[in-house]
Amino acid sequence: MRRITRIATAGIASAALALSVTACGSDSSSGSSSSDDNGGKAAIAYDIGGRGDQSFNDAAYAGLVKAEKELDVKGTEAEPSEGEGDPDKVQRLTSLARADNNPVIGVGFAYAPAVAEVAPKFKDTTFGIVDDTSKTGPNIANLVFNEEQGSYLAGVAAAKVTKSNTVGFIGGVETPLIKKFEAGFVQGVKDTNKNVNVKVQYLTQPPDFGGFSKPDLGKAAAQGQLDAGADVIYAAAGLAGAGAIEATAKAGKWAIGVDSDQYNQKGLAAYKERILTSVTKNVSGAVFNLIKSVQDGKPQQGEIRYGLEDDGVALAKSNPAFTSMTDVITAVDKAKADIIAGTIQVKTAP
Template structure:
């Protein structure tokens, strides 16, 4: 049975861990770092149910439960601005004997840097960040710009208005990798296509990853300005952009998960042309398995186009029928892998 944990903030100085469900057969906190049958993921802003990044991490944990027999624990983000309880959350997960403990998203970097040295026998996974390292830290990172380049190729091929849009949840270096790859893919395919770029919020306000209404409004604005393809790298907020595109009968490009297959987006799937996928699921599963096998991963673990760590989904039959588009995407993929195309990581 999985445990879902939440940090409830009391006043401004203390926090308590509340369990909404209790796992069977758990070990005491004195065993922290020694157990290999418990694993935890701490979600990024938006939590599970975002149809994107967090749900991809959950899929990896779910697979590990089924295939490896581990007991999984999920920790949801707190509601305070910037999710202030990350250190407390990771500490409690480690004390409970979970190994590994995985922070979903770059925002966990400072907290993992603080907590990991206190639990040297526990492996900590940090997704999307390499700024904080340690002997017991595995940095799970992706070449998002490569998958986004392929999305740019597809967008440039299908647009009829010669205007496409990119929506970023928060203007951070990570999300600008998505922008850079997408814009380059568009321009390399058709230099006459205009790319409208918009970010929903600026740090330290990370709400742009969690508010579908913002994503919807941004997409509506870009569509009103002539865009007929919208690519959003915005977590939960991206679902709003997909809704707006579908209602306007324009193409949407999803992100992180294959959003065509996400149940929560089923009403709009006809207009989800494709999705830029990141194999977050396998990265989570592989880290859990490495700990289970007694050979825990550490350092940078990179997932790129060459190993299908990023890619472009082909679930929508309408996309696969566009043979000229898929041929252009396949050629671009081969050229990136061969090194003929160098994809930028910044706009």
């Protein structure tokens, strides 16, 4: 797999990278791809935190790896730049498309404006946006999830497990997407036990997206909630969530992970026994499915939504300590069935 490192903000460095990538594909000035290998190359551009976040980006990477193994796709990864707000998204996506990658997938809602700008210039290339429906087009696939549903199940589990009747939610950045996680979690807690107090904290506010990339912020927030009596903490904060898990585990309390099954993440192995469960999003499956659709000549477009009914979101059951809690598992499974049946309507905003 070819990995592109961070694109420097300086124009010369960006141009140099663009040239090196373009040399791999078409030299068409129109921007549309004419390579015979089109569809045999795919690229993902990572969100803040990049690969190694033990969460969201790593899930996307797993989907690309699966496509390489099962579809004989040549994969390329592109890391975010370090400037505020990651200013090089348009350049990054353009470089990947010019190199005949198809599809080109922006991992995270922050890529939506860049995809909307670049996609019309490469009409034969499919662009994917994970976690956003605001930007659409004939060659854009919006890969989205019912995060609130999985978070509701986490709330049920937290309310059943807590002994202090105080639990915590930590959001990386206060955006509508992360507020879906909050809304589902709080509703799940309150529907299970209205007497449980839910402490909510966001690490940063837009346009500062550092709350997704700084573990120390997550650690400090979790410590504050622990000091206030929380004994279960759910963090939807990307790489910063690893810091929350560390603090919670060291305190001997329960952490709830997000996006990937964080019990099984190697980078969190030291804390896995205190990772009760994780709200998983099948980002890897969504990435793989989009790549396969292009390979099959029937590229996905428009909104592709994943929820509990198709295991697009779920509550992980990897920790034996969790699965041994019969009453908790029973409550979670009942809530899942009720959400799928429509008996429970989960809110998407607090």
